[in-house]
Amino acid sequence: MKPEKPGTRINGDRLSLLTKVARLYHEQGIRQPEIAERLTISQSRVSRLLKEAVARGIVRTVVVPPVGVYPELEDALQARYQLRDVVVADSGGQDEMSLLNAIGGAGAAYLETTLHADDRVGISSWSASLLAVVDAMAPRPTRSARSVVQVIGGVGHASVQVKATRLTERLASVTGAEPVFLPAPGLVANKVVRDSLFTDLPIASVVSAWQDLTVLLVGIGSLRPSPLLKESGNTLSEEEMAGLRELGAVGDVCLRFFDADGVLVESPLNDRVLGLSVDELRRVPRRVAVAGGERKVETIRAALRGQWVDVLITDNWTAKALLES
Structure with a gap:
């Protein structure tokens, strides 16, 4: 199934899946092959879900400058x-x-x-x-x-x-x-x-x-x-x-x-x-x-x-x- 466009509404189950995959990868440091095995989905789908999570704003990259950098x-x-x-x-x-x-x-x-x-x-x-x-x-x-x-x-x-x-x-x-x-x-x-x-x-x-x-x-x-x-x-x-x-x-x-x-x-x-x-x-x-x-x-x-x-x-x-x- 192809991910829906970021601007469209999606159901709660899909949002839950996107969030779960994003947390496993970004917060727990689990690699994509392991996520695919754990959730019984393909690695390519894991990759697509991670990209969609970024597009929908579930994952945001923040740069935090250290003290003394301006x-x-x-x-x-x-x-x-x-x-x-x-x-x-x-x-x-x-x-x-x-x-x-x-x-x-x-x-x-x-x-x-x-x-x-x-x-x-x-x-x-x-x-x-x-x-x-x-x-x-x-x-x-x-x-x-x-x-x-x-x-x-x-x-x-x-x-x-x-x-x-x-x-x-x-x-x-x-x-x-x-x-x-x-x-x-x-x-x-x-x-x-x-x-x-x-x-x-x-x-x-x-x-x-x-x-x-x-x-x-x-x-x-x-x-x-x-x-x-x-x-x-x-x-x-x-x-x-x-x-x-x-x-x-x-x-x-x-x-x-x-x-x-x-x-x-x-x-x-x-x-x-x-x-x-x-x-x-x-x-x-x-x-x-x-x-x-x-x-x-x-x-x-x-x-x-x-x-x-x-x-x-x-x-x-x-x-x-x-x-x-």
Whole structure:
């Protein structure tokens, strides 16, 4: 006998049979051949009855997220900002170290899961969040990226520029990729100097590698730098910061500053950046940002509005704040 259509009424005996088969299989873990033998029906009929039980709503699949996992926040952020993907990490607190540990671990897990052997990964200058990600990654037994390319020179003290190189080197090491370094500062005196450096053979070869990037890994900078960044010298001067604020800037990705709506700010700094251009940045198929914390909520929101990135790794506190406005 063929099962009736789910929308039709059926008698109590059939409902009883559907329920019995469903409970035996789903609650008691009895296999279909054993159910068929116990009820003296064919195994194919057991299979049909189980499917009908699902269709009629007798059996319902429910996913129960464990504590510390936030699928609803991830889905809401993805829908609101039209993102490719969102990962929300569980942070035990809102202090800087708790946030960095949370998003660092989440970023590491995301990259370890999603990178492929042929990926060409661009990485921006040194930042606390990117450092946390790379430090949390474990070396892979097989290659998980083809190359790791530095997309902007170091900013600030010479020692910090060395850290940017080490960040590239570390990510290349754990993924088994070839590191491609940008042997230059991220910000130079003027456009003439920048254009001249772009023609230098070692730098020109790096610029050429930017055209083939498949993944971009960035932090999201705020005009309110963290104490760690301030102490390290990995920031612009106070005069430069003040000028950007006057123009309406709230943050940056790869030293490309944008306003609260995510629109690029036309600043003299744009001609001084030795790094990925805005057009080159937007052409990268997958652009992953790792950022969180109360200090950066406005900046992250602006970056998402402007579609500077399409994957966000953040923490549960920041995710909630991004959805409140």
